[in-house]
Amino acid sequence: MDPESVARASRVPHGGTTDPDLLDFSANTNPERPPGVEAVYQDAFEQSTRYPDDDYRDFREAASAYVGCDSSSVIPTAGGLEALRLAFELTLAPGDTALVPEPSFGEYEREIELQGATPVAVSHDELLDSDPTGHAVAVVCTPNNPTGEVAPRDELVAFAARCQESGTVLVADEAFLDFTSVPSIAGEPGTIVARSLTKMFGLPGIRAGFAVASGELRDSLAVARRAWSLSTPAAAVGAHCMRETEFVATTRERVESERERMAERLSARFDVSPSDAPFLLCDVGDEAVESLVEQARERGVAIRDATTFPTLDSHVRVAVKRPDENDRLLGALDV
CATH class of the missing domain: 3.90.1150.10 (Aspartate Aminotransferase, domain 1)
Incomplete structure (x- = not known):
């Protein structure tokens, strides 16, 4: 920062x-909220006299099944916004530029600017047709907040490929994607997906989410993630919720x-x-x-x-x- x-x-x-x-x-x-959440939280509270297991295996396995990726690609975070900050901290330096949709979630511009980088606004409905060349990062929100439209997956995958070719990291915010039947692009090369458990499961105060990436991006996120990034209750409740299909x-x-x-x-x-x-x-x-x-x-x-x-x-x-x-x-x- x-x-x-x-x-x-x-x-x-x-x-x-x-x-x-x-x-x-x-x-x-x-x-x-999903059935059984209160009992899971209470049980996790009883275990909170110890530090959480920093591997978060159960949470990562639930998340991998939820979005359709390898569990080793899942990086637990305290909410989707922390996943976004982690992604920007790793991919942006002062002087860099990042494509962002407009209008969209206001935290993109703020978090990018906190890294000393400059957000470059593109109309939300034109971003997937834009040229990512020369930008360190491109951000996509799908469905976009506040307009509500989901990005067509084939167009998004094609944009991810262009980002990969140009050396631009694609950050895909899928905070509302689980309200649709559209598959996640988690696992696409050169892409960091940010997921939130706040919206679908009605638990904004729990602060549970995760990032998904592969290859060197995954390795960097795993190293940079702060220790014990999820509380014991957040990890337990999050894993439980994601299994409530x-x-x-x-x-x-x-x-x-x-x-x-x-x-x-x-x-x-x-x-x-x-x-x-x-x-x-x-x-x-x-x-x-x-x-x-x-x-x-x-x-x-x-x-x-x-x-x-x-x-x-x-x-x-x-x-x-x-x-x-x-x-x-x-x-x-x-x-």
Whole structure:
């Protein structure tokens, strides 16, 4: 990390509210959790008087089956964001440049800048057609946050190959990919995949995730990963969740069905972007975003002011939750 860049850095706004009286649609986390999580956590708590086994074999085996890669390629991290930081720390130096989608997750630019490198923004729907030559890193978010579209896998694999040819490391953020049936690109040469267990399993406070890479990239990530990178409860709960395949399938079905229903209703008032993710981006047009956010808040619902994303000046983002909760959101927005 570059000390001079840290001195110039600032925090990035995110969704989520700490107000317990609000139904939170501003953060894209599953309102459901897999069965058995509490018992697994309690058992792991009892084991937390000792340091975790730094090999994390059970967690890595569960992760390898979850994304379809070799367990030795899995690098445990405290959430997907730590996987991203680890990737950027290893691949960027002051003066480097990195391609980033726009609009997209604000932490990409911040984390790249913390390394003393410069993010180069490319429209999110044009990034896979761009030339990675001369850039140390290219970042892809699939499905993209906040727009919601998943990258076609064949196009993404072709882009990964071009990155490999040009000596550019591809960092693929797949935080929401498990809400789709699209396979991960984990294991593609020259690629670092970042995965989060926050979204699908509704446990943002656990802080569990992992990176996946092969060859020299994998070896470098494994060496650079901090010791005991997952707490004992995070490792145990994470492994348990990733084996709950029925829960994942049921969640996908609910999200797809509810997302379609919500998009139809919201389209009566807003311009809604097509989405493969557990959220919808809405262009509110001439309506004041701040007033709409406040209206929802007064009616007990928190939605995301998406004008904090670059290039978005008239948008809000809403999560997809349970049917009855989604009905509350739709009512709060008068649709």
